[in-house]
Amino acid sequence: MAIVFHEWAHGYVAKRFGDTTAEREGRLTFNPAAHVDPMGTIVFPLIGVVLGWAVIGWARPVPVDSRNFKDHRKAMFWVSFAGPGANLILGTLSAFLYAFVATQVSQTFSYYAVILQMLSYSIFINFLLAFFNLIPLPPLDGSKMVASFLKGNALRKYEDLARYTPMIFLAIIGLSMMGVSTLGRVLGPLTQVGQNITYYFLQLFS
Secondary structure, three states, rough: OOHHHHHHHHHHHHHHHHOOHHHOOOOOOOHHHOOOOOHHHHHHHHHHHHHHOOOOOOOOOOOOHHHHHOHHHHHHHHHHHHHHHHHHHHHHHHHHHHHHHHOOOOOOOOHHHHHHHHHHHHHHHHHHHHHHHHHOOOOOEEEEEEEOOOOHHHHHHHHHHHOOOHHHHHHHHHHHHHHOOHHHHHHHHHHHHHHHHHHHHHHHOO
């Protein structure tokens, strides 16, 4: 749900700004099959399961043709933010439902514990996905948001960072496997936002 809504949001906002590429290619849908990336949605997560690593995956990026935008900079900023924004909305909604179920539903309900666990995962995954994608490194969404404010030589130099991104993430993964929590130190405090929002809703329902 997290990655499907993420990609759908990119396509939906692109359409609102005049680009119907995602819709024409059948990507403006909540059907998970339309967003499957063979490596990111199937192979990579399976490797994580088999080897006991963290299960990490991604969906096939939604196609966007920026030539169809009248206001290119404004459109690219909001189209790029739409994905993480959708995850923030889903994470907040999950926090609301978690608090509601935890405080208003009887613990004798058969699926009480299962629902809370699913919502807990949804809170964590959506906020993690949102903040991860907001990292300003190409080709993540955050980099496109930053690029929308740049032009000329500054934009070219910034886009050149894309060649180093794979090496940066490989270094992060390598350090993580050695026990050095690199990315976790950055994203950990940010994902705490989801817990804080959940606590707020719990207080609201109490």
